[in-house]
Amino acid sequence: xxxxxxxxxxxxxxxxxxxxxxxxxxxGHDTMYWYKQDSKKxxxxxxxxxxxxxxxxxxxxxxxxxxxxxxxxxxxxxxxxELGDSAVYFCASSHGTPEASRTQYxxxxxRLTVL
Amino acid sequence: QKEVEQNSGPLSVPEGAIASLNCxxxxxxxxxxxxxxQYSGKSPELIMSIYSNGDKEDGRFTAQLNKASQYVSxxxxxxxxxxxxxxxxxxxxxxxxxxxxxxxxxxxxxx
Numbered sequence: 001x002x003x004x005x006x007x008x009x010x011x012x013x014x015x016x017x018x019x020x021x022x023x024x025x026x027x028g029h030d031t032m033y034w035y036k037q038d039s040k041k042x043x044x045x046x047x048x049x050x051x052x053x054x055x056x057x058x059x060x061x062x063x064x065x066x067x068x069x070x071x072x073x074x075x076x077x078x079x080x081x082e083l084g085d086s087a088v089y090f091c092a093s094s095h096g097t098p099e100a101s102r103t104q105y106x107x108x109x110x111r112l113t114v115l
Numbered sequence: 116q117k118e119v120e121q122n123s124g125p126l127s128v129p130e131g132a133i134a135s136l137n138c139x140x141x142x143x144x145x146x147x148x149x150x151x152x153q154y155s156g157k158s159p160e161l162i163m164s165i166y167s168n169g170d171k172e173d174g175r176f177t178a179q180l181n182k183a184s185q186y187v188s189x190x191x192x193x194x195x196x197x198x199x200x201x202x203x204x205x206x207x208x209x210x211x212x213x214x215x216x217x218x219x220x221x222x223x224x225x226x
Contacts, residue, residue: 033214035216040218041153041201041218041219042216042218042219043159043203043216043219044216045214045215045216048214056214090158090159102147102207103149103161103164104149104161104205105161106158106159106160107158108157108158109157109158
């Protein structure tokens with residue numbers, strides 16, 4: 001069974017649309033993350049949730065809104081999509097503590113293309 | 116200055132050689148250090164984690180950490196063509212409220 005899953009795998013949409021990406025993990029982790037990887041392969045953290053509470057919120061436009069209904073799920077909603085939002089979005093999960101357990105496991109990624 | 120810096124490469128080594136990948140970080144209080152491997156079109160997967168100064172070995176991989184120099188490296192012995200990928204260095208802060216990836220080093224192992 002897939003440990004960290006994301007849907008959809010590919011998303012092609014027009015500028016100005018609103019879209020959501022879903023993430024689920026079955027590893028029993030209490031911390032989940034969203035990353036954006038641009039065309040230059042730079043992987044940048046966007047958000048992190050621990051036990052459904054937001055703990056990292058990097059400088060991300062407020063068009064991006066994460067939602068964590070429970071510890072196993074972290075969804076990402078994007079309003080008014082722009083060309084620059086085109087990227088691969090990765091979800092990841094880890095234990096919050098102890099530090100030795102903070103290895104992050106990544107989902108397969110969602111390739112978002114905004115036309 | 117970026118929080119985590121890596122040479123983008125590509126680093127080309129012949130099959131069977133030792134590949135040496137380097138990473139420097141700016142936050143002196145960083146506590147946890149990771150190396151991830153990412154094949155083209157795939158998600159990052161963990162290779163090694165290291166938390167204290169010195170060397171940590173796992174099979175053909177050795178991670179080296181020097182907190183005084185704010186430097187972490189990954190050695191791959193007996194490099195194989197299947198090791199060809201982008202290697203990402205990642206650094207976590209003390210409270211894990213900061214976590215940064217480097218831009219990655221592309222490794223090519225030539226048969």
